[in-house]
Amino acid sequence: MNIRKASLIFILLALFISLNAFGQTNLSKSSSESGYPCVAVNKDGVILAVWPEGSHEAGTLFYCVYKDGVWSSPHNTNITKLQGWSPQLDVDSEGIFHLAYADGNSRMNREVYYCVYNPDSGWETPVMIWNSPENSAWHKIDIDGNRICIIWHHEHTDPYPGYDIIMQSKLIEDEFWPSSYERLSWTAYDNSTHPAFKVRNDKIYVCYMEGVGDLMPWRIFFKEAPRGSAWQGIPVEEIAPLGYRPELEVDDDGNAHVVYSTKTGNFMYRRKIDGVWKGNEVISNKFSKQQFGDLRYRNNVLVATWVQEDEGGTSSYYAKKVTGGNWETPVQITQGSSALFSRIWIDDNGYGHFVWQDHGEVYYTKIAVPPPVPFLSSSTSSLSFTVDGAYPDPATFTLKNIGEGTLTFQVNKDADWMCVTPANGSLDSQEDVEITVDICDLTLEEGTYNGIIGISSPQALNSPLEIPVTLNFIAPPIFAPLNFTGETKENKALFYREYIQYLSWQSNPDNRNIEKYRLYEVSGVNRYFIEEFSSSTFEYQRRHVDKDKTYTYELNAVDNKGRTGDAATLNINGTSVKTDLDVMMDMIGLVWFIQF
DSSP states (O other): OOHHHHHHHHHHHHHHHHHHHTTOEESOOOSSOBOOOEEEEOTTSOEEEEEEESSSSEEEEEEEEEETTEEOOOEEOSOOSSOEEEEEEEEOTTSOEEEEEEEOSSTTTOEEEEEEEETTTEEOOOEEOOOOSSOEEEEEEEEETTEEEEEEEEEEOSSSSEEEEEEEEEETTOSSOOSOOEEOOOOTTSEEEEEEEEEETTEEEEEEEEEOTTSSOOEEEEEEEETTOOGGGSOOEEEESSOEEEEEEEOTTSOEEEEEEOTTSOEEEEEEETTEEOOOEEOOSSOOOSOOOEEEEETTEEEEEEEEEETTEEEEEEEEEETTSOOOOOEESOOOSBOEEEEEEEOTTSEEEEEEEETTEEEEEEEEOOOSSOOEEESOSOEEEEESSSOOOOEEEEEEEOSSSOEEEEEEESOTTEEEEOOEEEEOTTOEEEEEEEEOOOOOOSEEEEEEEEEEOSSOTTOSEEEEEEEEEOOOOOOOOEEEEEEEEEEEOSSOEEEEEEEEEEOOTTOOSEEEEEEEEEETTEEEEEEEEETTOOEEEEESOOTTEEEEEEEEEEETTOOEEEEEEEEEEEOOOOOHHHHHHHHHHHHHHHHO
């Protein structure tokens, strides 16, 4: 074995040891080049990672999924036609993943595609969202409520040569993408490329590189306006006179945050607070080459990730800050060799899910990125109950302190029809508690009721945490009365005889708000009303029933809204038709009565 081979083996062995020492997972496990990964996590904790296999930027799109505590082996998505490129993920509130990617093997036939991944059923059929005359590339995807938005760099020749940033959007439930797009950049003869954007409450925040090849510096521009605006008239704001490949996030207050790389070896950050851009900050603390970094915001925390050179080569790093605070010292994710394309997704529980490429493989790791103060997190964003007469099963959710430090909490509710336990407690950092919600009132009228569970904590940064609760109160069924029985008895005096049917029943304990009962006789297809009783009456005597006839009765309960429930049915025989002997005996009795 020559020295060169031995050195290469030593480097690879050292890389393998260092990667696994940090708890990373090799997702691609391929003999070919794998790179440019993306990752997303849904509400159920399912993790999806997608990357091109074949080169570090383009190839056949592969994926791994983490579900039920286990990573799958890498699989072909089977959605690539020519060469898949730059996969980008987002996930909706139902836990469905949405993928945007480019497909093509040249700038003349590369188009932007969209595809859905359902963790229960897999990949759906991909859709080309636009057929461009020339190149389509550098796309991003974002979901705002139930609207999917995809942005990309669009090359065209009409009305002028150059690249523009355009966007298409549709509702999740819509089958087709629209036949027109929004043109966001409008600088004639310049090239607009590498966009990053977010859509919040139908407002678009977008930044992108603007320049003319290498003839002038690439600047980073920013715009913001409601979707559907006349973008040609929206003023351009220059974030940086020289910058590359920006990423953008928007916090809960609508403030924009941007990171970008430079040729000078710095990974930069800038923010717009209350409409004013603050000065540039350097996040990196070692040489960071021009690259694609990433930026994510959740739980009031910004987390940036990028690659920078260190003693072992080029490694992935991250840094975090609370909005309004300062960036913490960068943390090495792994001791890498030639790391690229470091990406992140932050889940609701305060964990960052990182993917990156190193030495032709795609790696994943999970790192806690909690706020530096107590922070409330719930396993659910809302609760819903349906009541149709019986108490529904209670619902539970997990309340967790994903921040640092201890918090005390109080659980409040604004509706008497729900009960919540426990009512208060305390949580150390990363500790959780199960909250149980019961429906405790079945006397409501039919309809839909809305309430709020508010969890307050004097220590938590995001207090109060509110969880909407919806109660659909369906009019309960009205069940038939119980133990509907009867018997025929003879009522005979000296001069008179008849037969009476004695009917009785009991109330059904599953019924509510019963006001009365109605008794009917059924004969063939006909139903004849006999009598109506109050809800406290449970017996009835019917006189003069006929001999040799089978009677069929139906008894219904009626509630306070006039709704009639199921019928209790009774079949009973009667024998009161008089024979000739009966008539003669009645006449004798009548004569005796008159004489005496």
